[in-house]
Amino acid sequence: MNIENLIKDTFTAREHDAPDSDAVLAAARQRIDSRRSGLSRPLAVAAGATVLTLGAVTAVALNRPDPVDQSQTVATANGSQDSQTPAPTAPAPAGLQMPYSLGWLPPGAVAYRAQRINIGSSAANPEAPLYGGEYMLTVTAGGQVLEVGVQQFRMVPVDQAMFKSGPGSPVTIKGQRAVESSVSTGPGGYELYVEHPDGGSMYVHVAAAYGSTAPAQQLVDNGRRIAENIQFPGTTTVTPAFGLRDLPAGMRICAFGVQQPADRPGPQATTSYSLGTCTVQPTVHVNSAVVGQPEGTPGQPVQGRETRYADENGYHRLWVLGALEGAPVVIAGRVPPADLYDIANRLVLPN
Amino acid sequence: MADYDDFARAQLPRLLRYATMLTGEREQAADLVQDVLVKVYRHWARISGADHPDRYVLRMVTNGYLSWRHSRSARVIASGDLPEEARADDFASDHAAREDMWQRLSRLPKRQRAVVVLRYYEQLPDSEIAGLLGCAQATVRAHAHKALASLRNGLAVEQMAEARETR
Incomplete structure (x- = not known):
């Protein structure tokens, strides 16, 4: 067998690892429906409010005051857990810090999905992790719904920018070289890549949501203003539905994602973590957005909650039932079951 | 949006298998x-009017993988510890060889892995891969060459083949 055939055989043998289509479609549908539902009260802000500009030590979910006690578990800047983690009876998880902040957003009610991921380390300091992040926001005001995306592309310089609507046009944003889409009237909306001082680029995308309309100039103005007000390093924190404390030695939070519908703040947010050394692909995934019904057989109780456990060809999954207002949290990975139970016992679940 | 649902149902199995090969993880693939x-839904009016919506969405999955999870970490992964060289007789079964290859694939930089998946799993020609990745065919060939070189490094099956050829 030559190496090319071995590669093909390897892929074919892994097809059974693919997730269940119906479950993924149902989860996507749920997210779509939650976006379409009323995005109103909680995160509504006045015009020009700095929605995502937050104090470095103020644990708040975007612009919403957070009731969490600052003494509890904190995800630190390097993704590991604070060594001063309090007792496991902490009432709720604290905020997770994003690598950059959005100093300005269009006024309106905001639903968001925020993600941060470890993207390696700097050549100068290999021990210091670098993080990238993405915001996906839905801003609703006066019947208009805007979709806003902001993402950091460390490996994509402005010169390599690609647009949905054809070639870009050069522009300058706060003295930085940038390229923006030349056509903002189409369904692709307005796109902008602005040079990042440390390399790569920041990508800003503003478009009217499906079924909504917005003048092209509004998209351009909003997109440019968002780009002008991106702030490094990030001081924004997002509040997860659950936290993690005292991760095992050598293990860090390589990535997290928090999705918060505007009309359902609090523990209804879905949260995911990818854990590992971050120098190879994360080995354990923890997620509250459980796809499908828990499977397998009853497992050992965790934190007074029932569990279910399944082993699919060495890929182990442990569901902690009733973890979040009756909903489960799943911990999964190609690791020994004891490791999953270990992580499960480190979950910080709301009372 | 019935046509969106129909499209999603028809494309999902392939997209999920493809994403699994890219990410190497069921949960990440589902994510x-x-x-x-969700993005397809938001832009369905435009995507449904494309010449090849299936190819467009495949590109979205590829870009999502490359951008969000893409990174310098790929380089760290690539230069990480490779498994110790194995003797040919360690791979008594095909299963072991595939497991070893799966681990090696997980160490490839993201763009190289995408090229390998598109070439050997999706079985696309380099011209189409270049279109999906937004790069030149020469770049695709370069990625593939580097990926195969990394995957071969210390690979027992290659040693076995070489041994047979030199007998």
Whole structure:
């Protein structure tokens, strides 16, 4: 067998690892429906409010005051857990810090999905992790719904920018070289890549949501203003539905994602973590957005909650039932079951 | 949006398998494709009017993988510890060889892995891969060459083949 055939055989043998289509479609549908539902009260802000500009030590979910006690578990800047983690009876998880902040957003009610991921380390300091992040926001005001995306592309310089609507046009944003889409009237909306001082680029995308309309100039103005007000390093924190404390030695939070519908703040947010050394692909995934019904057989109780456990060809999954207002949290990975139970016992679940 | 649902149902199995090969993880694959489905819904009017919506969405999955999870970490992964060289007789079964290859694939930089998946799993020609990745065919060939070189490094099956050829 030559190496090319071995590669093909390897892929074919892994097809059974693919997730269940119906479950993924149902989860996507749920997210779509939650976006379409009323995005109103909680995160509504006045015009020009700095929605995502937050104090470095103020644990708040975007612009919403957070009731969490600052003494509890904190995800630190390097993704590991604070060594001063309090007792496991902490009432709720604290905020997770994003690598950059959005100093300005269009006024309106905001639903968001925020993600941060470890993207390696700097050549100068290999021990210091670098993080990238993405915001996906839905801003609703006066019947208009805007979709806003902001993402950091460390490996994509402005010169390599690609647009949905054809070639870009050069522009300058706060003295930085940038390229923006030349056509903002189409369904692709307005796109902008602005040079990042440390390399790569920041990508800003503003478009009217499906079924909504917005003048092209509004998209351009909003997109440019968002780009002008991106702030490094990030001081924004997002509040997860659950936290993690005292991760095992050598293990860090390589990535997290928090999705918060505007009309359902609090523990209804879905949260995911990818854990590992971050120098190879994360080995354990923890997620509250459980796809499908828990499977397998009853497992050992965790934190007074029932569990279910399944082993699919060495890929182990442990569901902690009733973890979040009756909903489960799943911990999964190609690791020994004891490791999953270990992580499960480190979950910080709301009372 | 019935046509969106029909499209999603028809494309999902392939997209999920593809995402699994890219990410190497079931949960990440589900996450990646879920994100893409939401984006597809948001832009369905435009995507449904494309010449090849299926190819467009495949590109979205690819870009999602390359951008969000893409990174310098790929270089760290690539230069990480490779498994100790194995003797040919360690791979008494095909299963072991595939497991070893799966681990090696997980160490490839993201763009190289995408090229390998598109070439050997999706079985696309380099011209189409270049179109999906937004790069030149020469770049695709370069990625593939580097990926194969990394995957071969210390690979027992290659040693076995070489041994047979030199007998």
